[in-house]
Amino acid sequence: MVHRALPRLDRDNRAFWTSGESGELVLHRCQSCASYVHPPRPVCRTCLSENVVPEAVAGTGEVYSFTVNYQKWHPKMEVPFVIARIQLDGVDGVLLTSNVVGCDPESVDIGDRVAVEFEQHEDVFVPVFRRVAS
Amino acid sequence: MSGQFAYISGVGQSQIGMRLERSPLLLTLDAVNEALSEAGLDISQIDGVSTYPGRSAGMLGFSPIGADELIDALGIKARWYSGGMEISSQLGAVVEAAAAVRSGMARHVICYRTVYEAAALARPDEYPMQRRDRVDNYSQWLAPFGAISAVTWTAQYAMRHVKKYGLTREQLAQIALTDRANAALNPRALVQESLTMDEYLGARMISSPLCLYDCDRFSDASTVIIVSAGDALDEVVCQPVRIAATAGSVDRLSWDQAEWMACYATGRALWEQTDYTVDDVDTVQLYDGFSFQALAWLEGLGFCGVGEGGNFIEGGKRIALDGELPLNTFGGQIGAGRLHGFGFAHEAVTQLRGNGGARQIKAQPTVAVATSGGGPLATALLLTRD
Numbered sequence: 320m321v322h323r324a325l326p327r328l329d330r331d332n333r334a335f336w337t338s339g340e341s342g343e344l345v346l347h348r349c350q351s352c353a354s355y356v357h358p359p360r361p362v363c364r365t366c367l368s369e370n371v372v373p374e375a376v377a378g379t380g381e382v383y384s385f386t387v388n389y390q391k392w393h394p395k396m397e398v399p400f401v402i403a404r405i406q407l408d409g410v411d412g413v414l415l416t417s418n419v420v421g422c423d424p425e426s427v428d429i430g431d432r433v434a435v436e437f438e439q440h441e442d443v444f445v446p447v448f449r450r451v452a453s
Numbered sequence: 454m455s456g457q458f459a460y461i462s463g464v465g466q467s468q469i470g471m472r473l474e475r476s477p478l479l480l481t482l483d484a485v486n487e488a489l490s491e492a493g494l495d496i497s498q499i500d501g502v503s504t505y506p507g508r509s510a511g512m513l514g515f516s517p518i519g520a521d522e523l524i525d526a527l528g529i530k531a532r533w534y535s536g537g538m539e540i541s542s543q544l545g546a547v548v549e550a551a552a553a554v555r556s557g558m559a560r561h562v563i564c565y566r567t568v569y570e571a572a573a574l575a576r577p578d579e580y581p582m583q584r585r586d587r588v589d590n591y592s593q594w595l596a597p598f599g600a601i602s603a604v605t606w607t608a609q610y611a612m613r614h615v616k617k618y619g620l621t622r623e624q625l626a627q628i629a630l631t632d633r634a635n636a637a638l639n640p641r642a643l644v645q646e647s648l649t650m651d652e653y654l655g656a657r658m659i660s661s662p663l664c665l666y667d668c669d670r671f672s673d674a675s676t677v678i679i680v681s682a683g684d685a686l687d688e689v690v691c692q693p694v695r696i697a698a699t700a701g702s703v704d705r706l707s708w709d710q711a712e713w714m715a716c717y718a719t720g721r722a723l724w725e726q727t728d729y730t731v732d733d734v735d736t737v738q739l740y741d742g743f744s745f746q747a748l749a750w751l752e753g754l755g756f757c758g759v760g761e762g763g764n765f766i767e768g769g770k771r772i773a774l775d776g777e778l779p780l781n782t783f784g785g786q787i788g789a790g791r792l793h794g795f796g797f798a799h800e801a802v803t804q805l806r807g808n809g810g811a812r813q814i815k816a817q818p819t820v821a822v823a824t825s826g827g828g829p830l831a832t833a834l835l836l837t838r839d
């Protein structure tokens with residue numbers, strides 16, 4: 320992968336993109352109905368409560384779907400690599416797009432167990448996932 | 454009855470090419486002139502303009518001409534106009550125009566989509582891309598992971614079908630093979646060569662399970678659909694096509710939060726607006742920026758069950774030009790070029806009028822479905838020749 324486009328940090332997204340500094344993955348969560356709110360916003364789309372705050376989640380989960388990307392979309396991009404939608408443990412209603420790293424891209428499958436780790440780029444901590452034993 | 458409905462009168466299209474020298478405004482003019490000529494209308498009778506997504510300043514090739522610019526450039530006396538991205542995908546511009554003529558805000562609306570992606574990519578000095586140092590909005594949830602092309606987003610929906618329902622490459626290939634066979638009969642199509650199964654299976658992967666031939670190609674072209682009021686049809690000389698029903702939706706404006714692409718909800722919603730059923734449909738023109746989208750539309754519209762799309766198109770006979778449900782008879786975007794949504798409505802009207810030439814469906818179709826988008830946004834049109 321090497322080259323990553325980075326997010327512009329703002330009021331709503333800063334917690335998500337910087338919490339990796341302390342090794343934790345955080346998502347916004349409604350304190351009224353316990354729904355997760357992602358992308359992060361100051362209102363719950365389930366119950367319209369404004370009591371929504373960033374909260375640490377387990378950081379483990381499984382591959383919900385994936386693709387192996389072979390196309391070099393950018394001169395600095397190293398291919399192939401895996402793009403996956405991750406279903407996090409205990410987090411209903413959120414699918415996190417990320418990468419599955421540290422393995423043969425062709426070996427990834429739906430249902431693979433994964434755990435989060437963070438890559439720091441400037442002030443951003445990008446959450447990526449590595450396969451773990453199930 | 455005609456007064457209650459909106460109709461498509463003229464349709465037009467410029468040449469479709471790659472790296473064309475003719476400017477995008479003049480390509481738009483070519484399509485406008487062809488549509489006006491078919492309808493027997495003069496530009497002075499046009500009183501509305503509608504487009505998607507409007508001028509895209511940061512990426513001019515994607516959409517170089519805004520509605521207000523076209524109004525100014527062609528001297529259109531518009532009483533009503535609309536151009537923007539926050540509608541239910543490309544053919545949402547036709548839905549908006551239909552609402553405008555039904556409510557009396559306009560009588561004849563030029564709806565258009567002009568693309569100039571191949572030329573702009575080749576000549577960045579003429580069509581500079583806006584450089585961004587960081588990404589935001591929904592790009593921020595995808596681009597940091599190298600998921601910068603829609604093929605990588607669509608591929609993950611396709612992969613669910615491969616793993617959950619057993620969709621095979623041979624089955625999915627039928628979309629591209631059908632598109633390319635039909636494109637060979639369309640003199641305007643960007644790609645004129647048909648495609649074999651062996652070539653498809655041997656193609657390099659772009660983003661698994663989607664290979665090179667599952668993707669449409671950047672092109673330079675303009676497509677125009679004129680939407681006319683039912684009580685203005687006496688001014689029109691061509692066979693009017695009725696917009697019998699429309700549906701459009703967005704649930705999550707996102708390529709990753711939604712479990713199902715929007716074509717499923719939109720497909721179901723279309724039939725709630727009409728007494729027609731899927732059994733009445735003679736031809737489908739389904740968005741195929743990536744082949745899998747057309748397959749998902751077949752499922753979403755209810756031509757087969759969820760997960761059954763692969764079996765439905767297996768062997769390709771059913772969706773062939775001489776099959777029971779001809780698909781993308783102009784070549785789709787995979788064969789004809791990335792017209793971005795409008796090509797599907799253009800072709801539905803062409804077929805309903807019997808103007809398809811070498812690619813005309815033999816038994817004159819009277820009911821067609823045209824769609825655009827299908828990922829986070831989707832639009833479906835039910836078009837009839839009464």
Ligand SMILES: [Zn+2]
Nearest residue numbers: 349352363366
């Ligand atoms: Zn809530």
